[in-house]
């Protein structure tokens with residue numbers, strides 16, 4: 001037994017489920033990223049494997065939330081409120097029994113102490129009825145209705161398929177290094193299978209490469225090689241900074257998050273690359289002299305990385321997207337002030353939301369800037385610019401090779 005509550009012994013494993021419930025509460029009620037909620041939601045768990053299991057339960061629940069809720073709603077006469085503790089407890093019990101291989105008796109016994117009285121009887125009854133009728137979870141999972149109706153219809157089935165499969169891991173290589181064994185989608189790139197322990201791969205200690213989805217490597221690829229000054233705005237943890245430094249630029253890497261900048265510095269140290277690191281707000285800071293290239297990888301809803309972080313599908317609500325879009329427009333206008341005549345400006349977001357991508361680029365109107373259309377021959381096979389020379393990486397891209405994160409990239413040149 002793992003303790004007592006009100007004189008009743010608690011079953012082993014209860015504390016893990018309580019942490020999973022706290023994680024789901026943090027994401028679904030408070031709108032926090034799952035990763036950010038981990039330290040406080042799992043602080044009562046001493047063992048790393050318990051913390052990892054609580055994380056896995058919460059992540060799988062978020063991946064399958066729409067289908068879990070459909071099972072719960074099918075078994076309740078009156079729908080439970082979205083934020084009812086009984087609904088969250090049921091989600092945790094059902095996801096374990098139907099997706100994570102936990103024996104049903106353990107799945108229910110470990111969540112029942114999360115709820116009292118009537119709700120406890122309800123959780124017990126709904127779980128039992130659902131299991132007795134042999135319910136299963138569909139594969140691939142369904143997207144939340146809000147997302148499925150907001151995204152273009154053609155994205156929905158490819159996105160569901162992406163949600164079903166663990167994503168492969170992409171490595172960006174420093175020029176001239178010997179690549180670890182893997183599949184190559186572009187020059188300077190290797191794809192290794194999902195779940196690979198990357199720190200054990202050859203070249204990790206030597207800093208020959210870093211983890212970066214192929215789509216995330218495109219904004220810096222579209223700046224190319226150069227000898228001048230490049231400013232990487234919103235740079236941490238430094239994937240694009242390392243690309244630019246490896247491509248010959250003198251890089252200024254700026255971010256306002258000190259902890260993420262520490263990770264950027266660690267990444268530079270491991271890869272033996274260099275950049276000037278600045279802790280500042282990209283909406284306020286200005287360089288001493290304008291730069292030859294400015295890359296703005298703006299803060300966004302991150303819906304493009306939903307297959308690694310399914311919480312984004314539930315946190316990207318319309319108001320949050322509108323607020324981010326307003327912030328992105330301000331940051332882009334300020335970034336333009338940092339570009340020297342003749343220099344290049346690249347805007348990128350790992351978002352699948354039109355409002356954060358195409359609409360922000362449409363609204364950019366700094367004088368002296370002309371669009372520099374992205375050409376198909378600048379992109380790895382499988383990526384195609386749109387008719388106006390901007391790049392939308394949508395669900396379904398590279399589907400046969402394991403997919404790619406969602407991204408939007410636009411490019412301008414300062415003519416004067």
Ligand SMILES: C[S@@+](CC[C@H](N)C(=O)[O-])C[C@H]1O[C@@H](n2cnc3c(N)ncnc32)[C@H](O)[C@@H]1O
Nearest residue numbers: 234235237238239240255256257281282297299
């Ligand atoms: C999409 S992530 C950047 C990923 C990074 N470019 C890379 O390739 O590794 C967005 C970053 O923006 C930073 N950020 C958010 N608002 C900012 C602001 N106003 N000024 C500077 N950095 C900001 C966040 O701390 C976060 O590190």
